[in-house]
Amino acid sequence: MAVTLEKIPGQEEKVILSMGPQHPSTHGVLRLVLELDGETVVRAIYDIGYLHTGFEKSFEDKTYSQGITLTDRMDYLASLSNNLAFCLATEKLLDLEIPPRAQWIRVLLTELTRIGSHLVWLGTHAIDIGAMTVFLYCFREREDLMHIFEMVSGQRMMTSFFRIGGLALEPPIGWLKAVEKVLKKFPQRIDEYEGLLTKNPIWMGRTQGVGVISKEDAIAYGLSGPSLRGSGVDWDVRKKQPYSSYDKFEFNVPVRTQGDVFARYMVRVEEMRESLKIVRQAMEGLPEGPIKADAPHIVMPDRESMKTSIESLIYHFKIVTEGFHPPIGEVYQSIESPRGELGIYMVSNGSPKPWRCHVRAPSFANLQALPKMIEGRLIADVVACIGSIDVILGEIDR
Amino acid sequence: MQTGPESNLALQRLRKFNSDAVEEVQAFRGETTINIRANHLRAVCEFLRDEPDLSFKYLSDVTALDHYPGEPRFETVYHLLSFETNERLRLKVRIAGENPRVDSMVPVWPAANAFEREVFDLFGIQFQGHPDLRRILMPEDWEGHPLRKDYPVQGNITRWP
Numbered sequence: 001m002a003v004t005l006e007k008i009p010g011q012e013e014k015v016i017l018s019m020g021p022q023h024p025s026t027h028g029v030l031r032l033v034l035e036l037d038g039e040t041v042v043r044a045i046y047d048i049g050y051l052h053t054g055f056e057k058s059f060e061d062k063t064y065s066q067g068i069t070l071t072d073r074m075d076y077l078a079s080l081s082n083n084l085a086f087c088l089a090t091e092k093l094l095d096l097e098i099p100p101r102a103q104w105i106r107v108l109l110t111e112l113t114r115i116g117s118h119l120v121w122l123g124t125h126a127i128d129i130g131a132m133t134v135f136l137y138c139f140r141e142r143e144d145l146m147h148i149f150e151m152v153s154g155q156r157m158m159t160s161f162f163r164i165g166g167l168a169l170e171p172p173i174g175w176l177k178a179v180e181k182v183l184k185k186f187p188q189r190i191d192e193y194e195g196l197l198t199k200n201p202i203w204m205g206r207t208q209g210v211g212v213i214s215k216e217d218a219i220a221y222g223l224s225g226p227s228l229r230g231s232g233v234d235w236d237v238r239k240k241q242p243y244s245s246y247d248k249f250e251f252n253v254p255v256r257t258q259g260d261v262f263a264r265y266m267v268r269v270e271e272m273r274e275s276l277k278i279v280r281q282a283m284e285g286l287p288e289g290p291i292k293a294d295a296p297h298i299v300m301p302d303r304e305s306m307k308t309s310i311e312s313l314i315y316h317f318k319i320v321t322e323g324f325h326p327p328i329g330e331v332y333q334s335i336e337s338p339r340g341e342l343g344i345y346m347v348s349n350g351s352p353k354p355w356r357c358h359v360r361a362p363s364f365a366n367l368q369a370l371p372k373m374i375e376g377r378l379i380a381d382v383v384a385c386i387g388s389i390d391v392i393l394g395e396i397d398r
Numbered sequence: 399m400q401t402g403p404e405s406n407l408a409l410q411r412l413r414k415f416n417s418d419a420v421e422e423v424q425a426f427r428g429e430t431t432i433n434i435r436a437n438h439l440r441a442v443c444e445f446l447r448d449e450p451d452l453s454f455k456y457l458s459d460v461t462a463l464d465h466y467p468g469e470p471r472f473e474t475v476y477h478l479l480s481f482e483t484n485e486r487l488r489l490k491v492r493i494a495g496e497n498p499r500v501d502s503m504v505p506v507w508p509a510a511n512a513f514e515r516e517v518f519d520l521f522g523i524q525f526q527g528h529p530d531l532r533r534i535l536m537p538e539d540w541e542g543h544p545l546r547k548d549y550p551v552q553g554n555i556t557r558w559p
Contacts, residue, residue: 057549219481330431343458360458
């Protein structure tokens, strides 16, 4: 990956700085090549691909159900969001109706994922700029969410909990108590973070007016999620093109118009509060009923019925050994992941394996705006800008 | 709700703008796919972006399909989104397998830059007029294009001497 910047003839000598891939503030293995004039960034190029593992190729060699386990590993901070996008795309292909209880639990867990992901973002973003305390607080709170995920799916991060047609398991008794506990203490915690940062003169100095991206540029460069809403575009897939019954929940979409690092920070912090609202509604209105769709040739049967019914045993055998055959066609399903528009483009040729599965990773598009944000600014602002677009290299490189 | 593809406003407008550009139309699960002839792609994209009642100003995604061993072998796929009308649209362009090339959409949507580099990297499709067409995910000295269907999933087996 020999990315170099050619010297422009006739220009005086500039310093070329290679930042990353092993750099604490590049959030993984992002490499930036910066051309510096003193401390000012003249040009910037990003270099990615260090984590490329060929997920899209691997999808083609796995059945739809097996593919879910790969999606966990793309955006590893929001694995449930990825599970959801993949399942929704497949369900759209199959034209499958999901029971309300499964949809509600999906909404609840993806919103908890959003909070968890934003906590990691806030912690690392703050530590990049020099606020150490917030980092420790955020990771403390994230632990509570991880406990919920572990309770529900048996895994802290690589959950694979959403399955095609519903959920893997009925969540255990008492899991809502754990959610309730989080809901109770979380609003004060967000106040606490905001108390440490929002009015902090150092924080304001480091973020306000830094990395400004205009509304037009944000749209042209394909920004999405909080980075787009920080630039004044009121667009949220949950609101505008609802999926998984998000239209039955009441929440606001925070929008800021300044387009700087501070605006993106405020959008995400407010989003955490809105997510709490959604979690509260989902918990209180959680319907009773099945957690899997009524489609025996697609959804795995219960363990119990497999022991008593020959049909279940046959279906189980068919699903595990062969998979199911969706109709020929193509769908694009997008969801609002914590980082923006996560889209799955799935093409089926009728075989049990996706013929093509492309992932539109939000970070991949968001990263394109980074050079625009940092060119002409000080090198210290680069760190603030990287943090503010919240890139996850796992989903960029896929 | 399944409606016929011809009721799609973008398609109606497109047919009026240049009926020659539309090669084929498909509808599946409420999504409309329009196949555009390669030589009209740039004009069609600019039309879809600039027309006030369509205003597909946002390019969500660019990717490609490989129909190996069929011919025309490749298809590039563009997912457009309009904030104003809340509509999505999928455009496709068929490309021959021999020396595949298509016009770059970076002048229309700067967002296409990284996506087209990805397609170039993984499928080996040349984008004419792209400002910076280099490999993006694979190493620069890599041989072959991994997402092509004739590229083995397991990779090439290295034999030790």
